[in-house]
Amino acid sequence: MTLKQKMLDNRLVIPLMGAPGIKLSKTTLKENLLDDKVQFRTLSLLMERFEPDGIFTFMDLTVELDALGLKVKYPDNDNPSILEHPLNDIEDLENIEKAWKGPSGRMIKFIRLMGKMSAEIPIINGGYVIGPFSMAGELMGVNDIAISVITDPDLVKKVLEFSNKVIAEYISALFDAGADTVAVLEPSAVILSPEHYREFSLLPFKRLAETIAQPLILHICGNTTHLIEQMVESGAAGLSLDSDVSFGGIKSQVPEEITLIGNLSPAEVFLQGNVEEVREAALSLKKEMTGRKNFIISSGCDLPVDTPLENIEVFMKTAREEL
Amino acid sequence: MTKLFEEISEALQAGDVNSVQEKLKKGLDEEASPRDLLNEGLLKGMGIVGEKFKKNEVFVPEVLIAARAMNAGMDILKPALIETGVESTGRIIIGTVKGDLHDIGKNLVKMMMEGSGFEVIDLGTDVSPEDFVTAVKEHQPNILGMSALLTTTMPQMQKTIEALEESKLRDQVLVMVGGAPVTDKYAEEIGADAYARDAATAASVAKERVS
Numbered sequence: 001m002t003l004k005q006k007m008l009d010n011r012l013v014i015p016l017m018g019a020p021g022i023k024l025s026k027t028t029l030k031e032n033l034l035d036d037k038v039q040f041r042t043l044s045l046l047m048e049r050f051e052p053d054g055i056f057t058f059m060d061l062t063v064e065l066d067a068l069g070l071k072v073k074y075p076d077n078d079n080p081s082i083l084e085h086p087l088n089d090i091e092d093l094e095n096i097e098k099a100w101k102g103p104s105g106r107m108i109k110f111i112r113l114m115g116k117m118s119a120e121i122p123i124i125n126g127g128y129v130i131g132p133f134s135m136a137g138e139l140m141g142v143n144d145i146a147i148s149v150i151t152d153p154d155l156v157k158k159v160l161e162f163s164n165k166v167i168a169e170y171i172s173a174l175f176d177a178g179a180d181t182v183a184v185l186e187p188s189a190v191i192l193s194p195e196h197y198r199e200f201s202l203l204p205f206k207r208l209a210e211t212i213a214q215p216l217i218l219h220i221c222g223n224t225t226h227l228i229e230q231m232v233e234s235g236a237a238g239l240s241l242d243s244d245v246s247f248g249g250i251k252s253q254v255p256e257e258i259t260l261i262g263n264l265s266p267a268e269v270f271l272q273g274n275v276e277e278v279r280e281a282a283l284s285l286k287k288e289m290t291g292r293k294n295f296i297i298s299s300g301c302d303l304p305v306d307t308p309l310e311n312i313e314v315f316m317k318t319a320r321e322e323l
Numbered sequence: 324m325t326k327l328f329e330e331i332s333e334a335l336q337a338g339d340v341n342s343v344q345e346k347l348k349k350g351l352d353e354e355a356s357p358r359d360l361l362n363e364g365l366l367k368g369m370g371i372v373g374e375k376f377k378k379n380e381v382f383v384p385e386v387l388i389a390a391r392a393m394n395a396g397m398d399i400l401k402p403a404l405i406e407t408g409v410e411s412t413g414r415i416i417i418g419t420v421k422g423d424l425h426d427i428g429k430n431l432v433k434m435m436m437e438g439s440g441f442e443v444i445d446l447g448t449d450v451s452p453e454d455f456v457t458a459v460k461e462h463q464p465n466i467l468g469m470s471a472l473l474t475t476t477m478p479q480m481q482k483t484i485e486a487l488e489e490s491k492l493r494d495q496v497l498v499m500v501g502g503a504p505v506t507d508k509y510a511e512e513i514g515a516d517a518y519a520r521d522a523a524t525a526a527s528v529a530k531e532r533v534s
Binding site: 075077079081083142146149150151191192193196221222226266267271272304305 | 384475503
């Protein structure tokens with residue numbers, strides 16, 4: 001069955017995994033994030049073991065900030081984090097703008113990785129970029145940006161404009177390298193009211209989607225039920241939503257030309273559940289989504305590093321069973 | 324005075340730092356009781372914000388600016404409160420566990436707790452089990468609250484509980500846990516006393532368990 005047929009038949013199974021693969025390649029998370037050859041090997045092993053219909057690179061929300069020279073902490077087996085949030089005013093923004101010289105730093109590794117995946121892995125290959133509000137949030141600090149959307153919206157908008165420029169250039173480079181899709185990760189947007197979301201995350205995303213011809217996926221973690229109505233206007237080809245959102249509840253709000261991607265809980269089901277619980281959760285989601293066109297069964301967010309491999313296995317198997 | 328209390332509450336809800344401070348000063352000048360300014364003004368406003376947050380009528384930015392106004396108000400009110408010896412609902416130590424730098428959720432819980440009249444001692448992020456234990460020894464809180472956003476840092480909660488046991492402090496403090504990957508089931512597994520799904524719930528659970 002070709003991918004296109006599978007897509008039409010709603011049979012694509014694509015868990016958002018990268019990190020659990022380090023058990024297969026016997027590597028650390030850090031090694032995968034710092035070395036594209038290591039990550040390629042891990043992703044190849046994941047592919048061989050689970051045969052998903054698509055695979056994304058490791059989720060890493062620090063790549064863009066790292067390219068701008070912000071300090072990043074890389075624990076051996078945990079997601080990296082940004083150690084400084086240097087942007088407080090327009091002057092800081094101007095300094096950071098000067099640090100951007102086009103795709104650089106670890107972006108180069110992810111672009112190279114995408115090229116190799118595209119050449120050698122014959123399934124849907126996806127890349128990740130950070131979303132505009134989340135990037136601005138890392139530059140300013142999430143606490144500060146949350147306050148500034150009310151007290152200094154003009155500054156936030158200028159930071160968003162710059163973030164979008166960085167993100168757009170990186171997205172283009174990933175597509176040029178052969179990505180089939182790029183998912184824009186916008187976790188920090190979940191804290192906003194619908195009105196603020198529109199102004200500070202949706203509109204910048206729309207501008208990205210308008211300038212990029214290829215399909216983008218919009219991913220926001222957490223309970224985004226209050227934002228769905230707006231997210232469908234984003235211009236994204238797909239919405240990847242977390243486990244707090246009831247797919248049964250929102251599926252009628254999302255037009256069928258937009259692919260829904262999700263949404264078994266990475267922590268409660270994949271990490272802490274046993275195989276029976278994973279199986280039940282997958283079956284119940286499939287039932288809930290029966291008849292929905294353009295649905296990719298997946299995890300609600302990135303699978304944690306310690307996810308038991310047998311849980312991923314039973315997820316793949318259950319997802320592919322006939323109901 | 325009722326009108327002034329109402330105005331303080333409204334200024335706090337709008338996050339208007341200057342107005343909150345001015346009105347509190349005015350209240351103190353007119354010899355309103357510091358306890359009433361706190362309970363009927365600041366805490367009432369914070370309580371309304373918390374309720375609205377729970378019902379998805381306001382979101383994190385609105386809560387944060389209200390909390391900022393609350394802190395600014397406390398700067399004015401604290402000396403007067405200490406003078407009159409107002410008692411708090413209880414004392415809470417709170418922090419994000421070791422290896423985890425996420426603090427929005429923890430900050431929200433802190434605000435909601437303060438809004439419920441608790442005295443909150445915030446240890447910040449990346450707090451080791453040893454640091455939690457030291458703080459419990461020093462401050463003798465009613466509640467210890469731990470937050471984690473990462474599945475890989477969650478186990479630090481259990482390590483902290485074990486460290487409390489080793490230091491024979493476990494029985495004197497109610498351990499509450501929360502954070503995106505944390506579940507009721509997980510809380511039970513690691514031997515925590517309470518779990519709350521969100522910041523507003525955390526405050527009501529805390530109040531219920533302490534009083």
